Amino acid sequence: MKKRHLTGIVALAAAASIALAGCASGDTGKPGGDKGSDGKGTITLGFLPSWTDGLSTAYLLKDQLEKVGYKVEMKTLTEAGPLYTGLSKGDVDIYPSAWPELTHKSYMDKYGSKIEDLGAYYDNAKLTIAVPEYTDIDSIEDLKGNADRFGGKIIGIEPGAGLTKQTQDSMIPEYGLGDEYELVTSSTAAMLTELGKATDKKQDIVVTLWRPFWANDAYPVKDLKDPKGAMGKPEKLHFLATKGFSDKYPEAADLIAGIKLDDAQYGSLEDNVVNKFGKGKEAEAVTAWLKDNPDAFKTEIAD
Numbered sequence: 001m002k003k004r005h006l007t008g009i010v011a012l013a014a015a016a017s018i019a020l021a022g023c024a025s026g027d028t029g030k031p032g033g034d035k036g037s038d039g040k041g042t043i044t045l046g047f048l049p050s051w052t053d054g055l056s057t058a059y060l061l062k063d064q065l066e067k068v069g070y071k072v073e074m075k076t077l078t079e080a081g082p083l084y085t086g087l088s089k090g091d092v093d094i095y096p097s098a099w100p101e102l103t104h105k106s107y108m109d110k111y112g113s114k115i116e117d118l119g120a121y122y123d124n125a126k127l128t129i130a131v132p133e134y135t136d137i138d139s140i141e142d143l144k145g146n147a148d149r150f151g152g153k154i155i156g157i158e159p160g161a162g163l164t165k166q167t168q169d170s171m172i173p174e175y176g177l178g179d180e181y182e183l184v185t186s187s188t189a190a191m192l193t194e195l196g197k198a199t200d201k202k203q204d205i206v207v208t209l210w211r212p213f214w215a216n217d218a219y220p221v222k223d224l225k226d227p228k229g230a231m232g233k234p235e236k237l238h239f240l241a242t243k244g245f246s247d248k249y250p251e252a253a254d255l256i257a258g259i260k261l262d263d264a265q266y267g268s269l270e271d272n273v274v275n276k277f278g279k280g281k282e283a284e285a286v287t288a289w290l291k292d293n294p295d296a297f298k299t300e301i302a303d
Contacts, residue, residue: 039069039070039071040068040069040070040249040251040252041070041071041248041249042070042071042072042073043065043070043071043072043073043093043094043249043252044072044073044074044075044091044092044093044094045058045061045062045072045073045074045075045092045093045094045095045096046075046076046077046083046086046087046091046092046093046094046095047074047075047076047077047083047095047096047097048076048077048078048079048080048083049076050078050158050187050188050189051097051188052213052214052270052273052274053097053122053125053212053213053237053266053270054095054096054097055273055274055282056097056266056269056270056272056273056274057096057097057121057239057259057269058074058096058097059273059282059283059285059286060096060259060269060286060289061094061096061239061256062074062283062286063283063286063287063290064255065252065255068251068252068255070249070252075091075092078158078187079158079159079160079161080104080107080158080160080161080162081107081160083095084104084107084108084110084111084115085111087111087114087115087240087241087242088111088114088115088242088243089114089242090242090243092242093241093242093245094118094239094240094241094242094245094256095239095240095241096239097121097237097238097239098237098238098239098240099125099162099235099237099238100112100117100238100240101235101236101238102127102162102166102232102233102235103125103127103161103162103163103166103232103235104162105162106162106165107162113243114242114243115240115241115242115243116240116241116242116243116244116245116246117238117239117240117241118238118239118240118241118245118246118253118256118257119238119239119256119257120236120237120238120239121237121238121239121259121260121261122212122236122237122260122261122262122266123234123236123237124211124212124234124263125210125211125212125234125235125236125237126210126211126231126232126233126234126235127162127163127166127167127208127209127210127231127232128208128209128210128211128223128224128226128231129143129154129167129171129206129207129208129209129223129224129226129231130206130207130208130209130216130221130222130223130224131204131205131206131207131221131222131224132198132199132202132203132204132205132219132220132221132222133220133221133222134202134220135149135204135205135222137224138222138224138225139224139225139226139227140171140175140224140225140226140227140228140230140231141175141227141228142224143175143177143180143181143206143224144175144176144177144180145180147177147180147181149204150181150204150205150206152180152181152182153181153182153183153184153206154167154172154177154181154182154183154184154206154207154208155184155191155194155195155205155206155207155208156183156184156185156186156191156207156208157185157186157187157188157190157191157208158185158186158187158188159185163208163210164183164185164208166230166231166232167183167208167231168183170230170231170232171226171230171231174228174230175228175230183208191207191208192215192219194207195207195215195219195221196219199219199220199221206224207221209221209223211223212263212266212267212270213270214267214270214271214274214275218275239256239257239259241253259296260296261296265293265296268289268292268293269286269289269293272285272286272288272289273285273286273289276288
């Protein structure tokens with residue numbers, strides 16, 4: 001079970017790198033392209049495949065937007081910074097799963113005037129520090145003085161991730177861990193690889209994670225308590241668009257604003273796309289999910 005999950009995330013990360021190179025060479029269509037040749041127009045979705053909240057909702061939006069007459073292009077990137085830059089410049093029309101309230105606040109402070117918020121679709125997202133279930137530490141404050149058990153390392157994800165910034169700039173200094181621990185950053189796939197190796201051998205490890213994320217169920221992990229609130233409060237996940245999107249595409253904006261997911265709906269969507277169907281079968285995954293979750297939209301779902 002764990003190996004299947006891990007293989008999927010590594011494959012997604014590899015696909016992201018290949019796709020990013022392709023994007024640098026130029027896309028075949030323009031975001032918000034001419035309406036004459038593509039029906040109602042071309043809408044570009046920008047997302048990070050290794051961040052499976054955005055992967056899942058990107059394919060959900062693709063399905064729905066195409067059903068009402070839009071052409072949809074998928075642009076994959078590997079860092080949040082370039083995605084927000086592309087959104088602000090109009091190179092990307094929609095970021096289908098943004099964390100603008102806390103995790104990505106620094107990007108919103110910089111680019112927010114050129115970005116349009118299409119609404120929140122999920123309201124209980126949070127950043128976490130996690131250890132294996134068998135590790136006899138239950139709070140972040142208990143990491144202090146126990147660095148030897150973890151090799152003096154907190155295993156993180158991408159350097160430009162909001163989770164990385166929150167851990168480095170808030171959690172580590174707040175709990176006085178800077179002299180004992182190094183935050184090791186690389187990628188989500190690399191973090192999960194290390195987590196998988198450690199849990200398979202029943203070794204101690206501390207990692208940066210978040211919810212919602214399928215890995216919380218795929219691996220035997222638990223969130224450490226955060227009595228000082230250094231990882232931030234729960235926040236909402238939003239659909240963000242380039243400025244002026246709803247004026248240009250009001251039907252698309254209304255459809256997107258109508259999507260509201262609870263824990264069960266979101267969890268089953270991500271599980272379908274990432275695990276049950278997997279890479280190359282995202283459309284099938286969304287179709288199956290829509291049949292089981294017809295009430296996930298406030299507006300009518302296209303058949």
